[in-house]
Amino acid sequence: MIRVALPFHLQTLAGCDPEIELEVHGCVTQRSVLDALEARFPMLRGLVRAHDTQERRPRVRFYADGRDITFDPADNELPATVARGEKPFMIVGAISGG
Amino acid sequence: MTAIRVLVGTRKGAFILSSDAERKDWTVGGPLFAGWEIYHMKGSPVDPDRIFASQTSSWFGQVIQRSDDGGKTWIQPGSPGGKLEPSPDGMPQGESNKFAYDTSEETGRPLTTHQWYDGTKHPWEFARVWHLEPSLDDADTCFAGVEDAALFKTTDGGASWHELAALRGHESGANWAPGAGGMCLHTIVLDPVNKGRIFCAISAAGTFRSDDDGASWQPINHGLHSQYIPDPTAEVGHCVHNVAIHPTNPNTLFMQKHWDVMRSDDGGESWREVSGNLPSDFGFPIIVHPHEAETIYVVPIESDSLHYPPEGKLRVYRSRTGGEEWEALTNGLPQEHCYVNVLRDAMAVDTADPGGVYFGTTGGQVYASPDGGDTWHAIVRVLPAVLSVETQTLA
Numbered sequence: 001m002i003r004v005a006l007p008f009h010l011q012t013l014a015g016c017d018p019e020i021e022l023e024v025h026g027c028v029t030q031r032s033v034l035d036a037l038e039a040r041f042p043m044l045r046g047l048v049r050a051h052d053t054q055e056r057r058p059r060v061r062f063y064a065d066g067r068d069i070t071f072d073p074a075d076n077e078l079p080a081t082v083a084r085g086e087k088p089f090m091i092v093g094a095i096s097g098g
Numbered sequence: 099m100t101a102i103r104v105l106v107g108t109r110k111g112a113f114i115l116s117s118d119a120e121r122k123d124w125t126v127g128g129p130l131f132a133g134w135e136i137y138h139m140k141g142s143p144v145d146p147d148r149i150f151a152s153q154t155s156s157w158f159g160q161v162i163q164r165s166d167d168g169g170k171t172w173i174q175p176g177s178p179g180g181k182l183e184p185s186p187d188g189m190p191q192g193e194s195n196k197f198a199y200d201t202s203e204e205t206g207r208p209l210t211t212h213q214w215y216d217g218t219k220h221p222w223e224f225a226r227v228w229h230l231e232p233s234l235d236d237a238d239t240c241f242a243g244v245e246d247a248a249l250f251k252t253t254d255g256g257a258s259w260h261e262l263a264a265l266r267g268h269e270s271g272a273n274w275a276p277g278a279g280g281m282c283l284h285t286i287v288l289d290p291v292n293k294g295r296i297f298c299a300i301s302a303a304g305t306f307r308s309d310d311d312g313a314s315w316q317p318i319n320h321g322l323h324s325q326y327i328p329d330p331t332a333e334v335g336h337c338v339h340n341v342a343i344h345p346t347n348p349n350t351l352f353m354q355k356h357w358d359v360m361r362s363d364d365g366g367e368s369w370r371e372v373s374g375n376l377p378s379d380f381g382f383p384i385i386v387h388p389h390e391a392e393t394i395y396v397v398p399i400e401s402d403s404l405h406y407p408p409e410g411k412l413r414v415y416r417s418r419t420g421g422e423e424w425e426a427l428t429n430g431l432p433q434e435h436c437y438v439n440v441l442r443d444a445m446a447v448d449t450a451d452p453g454g455v456y457f458g459t460t461g462g463q464v465y466a467s468p469d470g471g472d473t474w475h476a477i478v479r480v481l482p483a484v485l486s487v488e489t490q491t492l493a
Binding site for chain 1: 132133134145155156157158159160161195196198
């Protein structure tokens with residue numbers, strides 16, 4: 001199972017805990033994790049990635065095993081520690097605004 | 099027995115204020131959607147238990163919420179909790195927040211850019227829903243005015259939205275430019291008498307009218323004069339802030355423009371200024387008394403550079419003559435050291451008798467007047483900045 005940490009406002013919208021577990025089939029990548037997230041929580045569609053382009057929203061960042069992977073290609077494999085469920089894939093709202 | 103519900107959208111959530119017909123004692127509910135910007139909430143005239151809300155965030159985008167029990171519980175239509183319909187690939191569809199611009203040849207014309215602040219071309223980018231206007235006839239139908247300026251419509255209770263593309267596809271669309279608050283379609287007025295007639299206002303394009311349910315549009319800005327644009331009397335390009343009608347006399351429109359309070363008596367074909375003796379004719383909201391078609395209200399603001407009341411005195415101005423002659427309404431409002439603003443969707447009337455008037459400020463106060471503006475009291479004083487105020491008068 002893949003662990004995914006969500007920011008507060010997405011937790012409240014999805015009605016879930018700060019960290020959830022998802023089953024991801026095949027390669028564990030940004031795209032496959034986000035696909036699994038949106039399948040389980042459809043109310044989050046369009047809020048992490050744009051509906052039409054599937055591009056990350058500008059003020060959303062991704063971290064894995066202590067590394068900022070926001071700008072890595074969406075189909076790159078995530079670190080093994082994330083794929084094994086030892087570390088969470090973190091979705092973070094950028095520190096901007098008030 | 100009559101009851102009043104005031105729907106308040108703020109920078110950090112929504113609140114529902116409730117009272118009986120006396121409108122003296124209020125119950126404060128909320129925050130709903132805590133931490134999110136609630137640009138607008140409005141109830142259906144057909145079914146007052148049905149309320150639509152625009153929940154938005156610069157980080158996470160747009161969410162449409164709907165209540166079918168007067169605000170007690172909420173769902174995202176189209177997502178779990180709402181009517182969940184699987185897509186062909188088996189994925190549950192959650193598209194209540196999907197506002198996709200229509201660029202098809204069939205319904206309009208591919209329009210990919212508008213004018214940016216510096217005159218360059220800029221792609222149309224959906225940012226948020228500014229205004230929700232439920233249908234006068236059908237509880238499942240609602241219109242949405244969005245940034246970048248476009249008009250959307252749902253006919254399934256908000257589960258899905260489609261653009262009325264002819265507005266943005268008007269020949270002037272590529273030349274529309276944003277105002278200071280972005281390029282937003284912030285005002286939607288549905289004509290209750292002339293069926294199929296819709297008025298929209300866009301900052302900073304101006305006012306538009308459709309007489310065929312949105313299938314075609316024409317700009318209606320003749321008579322506006324805006325000295326801050328290259329051609330002060332241009333057909334399109336004016337920063338209209340708000341437009342209001344009285345339901346019994348919908349051919350008369352009242353407008354608060356960036357500067358100037360205006361009036362039209364021919365459905366928007368022509369406008370004349372009725373600022374009269376206002377201390378400033380800059381402001382954002384304009385509303386019409388619920389029972390008197392020639393009684394209107396504005397909140398003058400110092401200027402486009404100083405968004406607070408002149409002299410630090412919070413004054414609503416009322417005209418009982420449809421403009422030109424205005425009186426200051428101050429009883430119960432702060433008359434010193436007041437530097438708040440009242441945004442365009444943050445003023446409303448109820449339809450009780452006598453008619454009530456309400457407005458919210460960027461300082462978090464919501465004021466109520468149960469007597470048409472003669473006296474005021476604060477329902478709440480320290481909410482987050484108020485973005486919108488709407489009312490429901492319940493039988």
